[in-house]
Amino acid sequence: MSPTLLPRRRIGSSDLEVSQLSLGSWHTFDRMDFADAVAMVRHALDQGVNLFDVGVYGMPGMPPVFTDVLWGAIMRAVGVPRADYLASVKLWIEGFGAEGFAPQLENAFLRTGLEHADLVILGDLRRDDVRLEDLVGDLAALTEAGLIRAWGVNNWSASNVRALRRIAAEQGVPGPQIAQLKYSLARRSIPDGKPFAELFADGFAMQASDVLEGGILAGRTAPEREIGRDPGGIRDAIVATVPALTRLADKLGTTCAQLAVAFTLTHPANVTTLVGASRLEQVRQNVGALELLRRVGAEELRALAEPFWADRDAVDPEGP
Numbered sequence: 001m002s003p004t005l006l007p008r009r010r011i012g013s014s015d016l017e018v019s020q021l022s023l024g025s026w027h028t029f030d031r032m033d034f035a036d037a038v039a040m041v042r043h044a045l046d047q048g049v050n051l052f053d054v055g056v057y058g059m060p061g062m063p064p065v066f067t068d069v070l071w072g073a074i075m076r077a078v079g080v081p082r083a084d085y086l087a088s089v090k091l092w093i094e095g096f097g098a099e100g101f102a103p104q105l106e107n108a109f110l111r112t113g114l115e116h117a118d119l120v121i122l123g124d125l126r127r128d129d130v131r132l133e134d135l136v137g138d139l140a141a142l143t144e145a146g147l148i149r150a151w152g153v154n155n156w157s158a159s160n161v162r163a164l165r166r167i168a169a170e171q172g173v174p175g176p177q178i179a180q181l182k183y184s185l186a187r188r189s190i191p192d193g194k195p196f197a198e199l200f201a202d203g204f205a206m207q208a209s210d211v212l213e214g215g216i217l218a219g220r221t222a223p224e225r226e227i228g229r230d231p232g233g234i235r236d237a238i239v240a241t242v243p244a245l246t247r248l249a250d251k252l253g254t255t256c257a258q259l260a261v262a263f264t265l266t267h268p269a270n271v272t273t274l275v276g277a278s279r280l281e282q283v284r285q286n287v288g289a290l291e292l293l294r295r296v297g298a299e300e301l302r303a304l305a306e307p308f309w310a311d312r313d314a315v316d317p318e319g320p
Contacts, residue, residue, distance in 0.1 A: 006048035006287065009271040012177030012205045014150035016086060016118055020265060021286055022051035022207065022272045029070040032278050037070065038077045040280045045080055047287045053121075053274055055090030056108050072113035086118040090154070093127050093135075100138035105147060120151045121180050124320065125160060132160070133167050140173035152178035152207070157319035158195030161204070176204075180274065181319075182228070183208035185217055185245070185263050186238045186310040192267075193317025200269035208264040208273040213238055218257035219246060232314030241308050248304060254292050257282070261289035263305050266298040 006019040023044050029037050052075075058065040075085075089108050091101045101120075109115060120142075122135070142148045153161060153176055161176060168175030179199075183191045183206070190196060191206055200206065210228045212218045213235070221239045242256070249256045264273045275286045293301065 006290070008048075008050070009205075011119070011150060011152075011271055012203055014174075014177045016150055016177075018051040018086060018272045019049050020272055020290065021049055021261075022053055022088070022274045023049055023283075024053040024209075024274050024276045025067045025071050026053075026055065026057060026276060027065070027067060028276050028278050029067045029074065030065060034070070034074070034077075036280070037074050040277060040283055041074050042078050043280055044277075044283050045078065045085065047283070049283075050084070051086045051088060051119075051272055053088045053090075054108070054112055054114075056104070056111060057090075068108070069111045072111065076113065082115075087112070087114055088119040088121055089114070089117040089148075090123055091120050092123040093125055093130060094123070096127075096130055096135065096138075100134075101142065102138075105142065116147050116149070118149045119178070120148050121178075122151065122153045122156075124155050125153075125157075132163055133171075136164060136167045136171060136173065136175065140168075140171065143174055150174065150177045152176050152180060152205075154180040154209075155182065155320055158199055159318060161199055165204075178205040178207055178271070180207045180209050182210045182231070183264055183267065183270065184211045184213055185260050185305050185308040186213060186234065186241070187231070187315075188309050189311045189313070189315050189317050190319045191269075195318045196269075204269070205271045206267065206269045208267065208270050211264050211273055211275065212257060212260055216242065217245065217260040218255070231320065232311045234310045234314050237310045241310065245308060252292070252296060252304075254288075255285060257285050258289045258292050259301075261286050262292040262296070263301055265289065265293050266302050 006021055008017040008019055010017050054068050054071050056068055091104050095104050139151050165175040181191045216238055219242060221242050245256050249259045264270055277283045
């Protein structure tokens with residue numbers, strides 16, 4: 001394997017050092033030819049990508065999804081030693097019960113072939129009957145058992161993150177280290193707002209996700225597959241900015257996708273940007289975003305991005 005090309009950053013106070021780009025699996029590998037997926041993942045590893053986000057995405061009553069199972073087979077086919085990469089596993093609050101997260105984690109391990117998760121990310125907090133103290137205690141037990149190394153949350157409010165950190169400190173156990181947040185040229189109000197800025201100043205980390213708005217910010221204004229939720233109801237406004245975004249990308253000698261990924265790398269608390277790819281060329285484009293950032297500069301990129309901030313005043317910076 002070639003020397004690491006992508007810089008690495010530490011997740012909070014954990015011992016995990018992650019590449020500035022991480023590769024997701026949401027509705028990805030079950031849309032690809034297997035040999036193509038193996039070649040794509042091998043190339044990503046060769047470029048220094050060391051963090052892979054994996055989740056069990058099938059829902060009751062919905063068609064089965066096997067992207068996580070395929071990811072496990074891909075990693076075995078690539079032949080990469082387990083010590084050479086980090087796996088981030090999703091855990092869902094909806095499935096948290098009397099046995100805690102253990103059944104979900106065991107199922108994820110069964111499907112992926114993993115024996116431990118380097119990072120687990122708790123899904124959106126959509127239940128009001130779950131005690132945060134129980135979540136923290138359960139995750140501490142999984143950490144003590146060697147099944148996970150660090151944990152974080154997905155799209156939680158800043159106040160709930162602060163509550164988790166306070167509870168962990170009171171219990172003397174590891175708290176959340178990172179928030180996976182929607183962050184893009186269009187959706188900036190929460191990660192760039194004051195509530196999360198205060199957390200970031202205290203060493204908390206961010207992973208930027210949904211950075212292409214399901215492909216819209218890459219210029220594909222009518223995505224054919226399922227994409228993420230639309231906080232603030234701004235998706236039509238985002239679509240309307242694509243012609244201007246395309247002109248800016250042309251002026252900079254880049255693509256809309258590279259410009260969108262490069263923007264996320266300008267946030268000082270963002271330790272890794274989560275990207276999805278179903279073609280090798282997309283991985284090459286994503287890695288090329290770092291060169292664009294070096295060429296243009298973070299300050300200039302942020303200034304150029306201002307007209308595309310679609311959720312300004314549309315969502316509460318505190319978060320969901």
